[in-house]
Amino acid sequence: GGIGGKDGEVWSAAGGTWRRLPGVPVKTTMTDDPAGPYRADNHQWLHAISGGRVLHLGPSKQLNWISTRGDGSITPAGTRADSTDAMNGNAVAYDIGKLLTLGGATAYEKAPATNRAYTVDLNGGKKPISARTGDMSHARAFSNSVVMPDGKVAVFGGQFTPVPFSDDRSVLTPEIWDPATGRFTPVASMAVPRNYHSVANLLPDGRIFTGGGGLCGGCTTNHPNGAIFTPPYLLNPDGTERTRPRLISTIPTRTAHGARLPVRTDTAIASFALVRAGAATHSTDNDQRRVPLTYRQTGTHAYELAIPTDPGVALPGTYMLxxxxxxxxxSKAALLTLN
Ligand SMILES: [Cu+2]
Structure with a gap:
């Protein structure tokens, strides 16, 4: 409630209680929005890592390290290369300590969106390393982006100039970003615009749900419906479905950090990945993250997976394996809760 003054707080799962962080004032994290604090503190991109630390990597052009210990603290962590403020853009944790940011605008509404995208890499030490990657074919704000099990990122919807409850200049062509090349490739177009209040989520069968948009009382742009996107990795060139590998052993529904997980499959496997269940709202999904797993082969189509020991790498929660x-x-995913 209210406008401004929303300084940091930490929620404790154990107690169900909130603890204030007087050392984490919201002011440091705001964009330069012409609408002031009503919009400037919205929809922050927050990525939790080890030791109770969080990288605040947007949508403001300024990045910050946040510590949640004691009273908390916040310290500058550079910028996203040549990025401006990118309100209503997306940030996606596509690999361990690696995020893709894309789209957004310098103001919450009625400012042109960008087609630029950036990588932010936390693995190099103290300061995140940001770099420009390929541009999207389309400028977008109010889009949603989803990391797929292979580490590519699919972006859906958005519009050239963000206007809540409007479908003007909607982008109907999704694009897929490949971390190996840094390029975006257009894919099959959507029938329904997905802008303000729309969502996109990876499904356990490897497809992607896109839905919603609008959803105010009497707006003409309400979209109380959804669609399923089938990524190219599930299709042969002629459009028929590819044969998929299968997990044939029973995967436990719960496991712990540092556990070794035996897995049997029906064919040779090249990689395993955990993708954390998303929580998409307002073009922001701080929950989704992809964690590729190290493993060793123990027999024919038999493997032992190493669940990361660090809860800052594999955040507690429910994952798709x-x-x-x-x-x-x-494969279709097994659902696995890590706690
Ligand atoms: Cu809203």
Whole structure:
């Protein structure tokens, strides 16, 4: 409630209680929005890592390290290369300590969106390393982006100039970003605009749900419906469905950090990945993250997966476990809760 003054707080799962962080004033994290604090503190991109620390990596052009210990603290962590403020853009944790940011605008509404995208890499030490990657074909704000089990990121919807409850200049062509090339490739177009209040989520079968948009009382742009996107990795060139690898052993529904997980499959596997269940709202999804797993082969189509020991790498929560074959085709996922 209210406008401004929303300084940091930490929620404790154990007690169900909130603790204030007087050392984490919201002011440091705001964009330069012409609408002032009503908009400037909105929809922050927050990425939790080890030791109770969080990288605040947007939508303001200024990045910050946040510590949640004691009273908390916040310290500057550079910028996203040549990025301006990118309100209503997306940030996606596509690999361990690696995020893709894209789109957004310098103001919450009625400012032109950007087609630029950036990588932010936390693995190099103290300061995150930001770099410009390929541009999208389309400028977008109010889009949603989803990391897939192979580490590529699919972006859906958005519009050239963000206007809440409007579908003007909607982008109907999704694009897929490849971390290996830094390029975006357009894919099959959507029938329904997905802008303000829309969502996109990876499904346990490796497809992607896109839905919603609008959803105010009497707006003409309400979209109380959804669609399923089938990524190219599930299809042969002629459009028929590819044969998928299968997890054939029973995967436990719960496991712990540092656990070794035996897995049997029906074919040779090239990689395994955990993708954390998303929580998409207002073009922001701080919950989704992809964690590729290290593993060793123990027999024919038999593997032992190493669940990361660090809860800052594999945040507690529910994950989809995918096995990918030599062609990059993912299995259907087993759901696995890490706590
Ligand atoms: Cu809203």
């Amino acid at each position: 995918f096995a990918l074959d030599m062609r990059g085709v993912p």
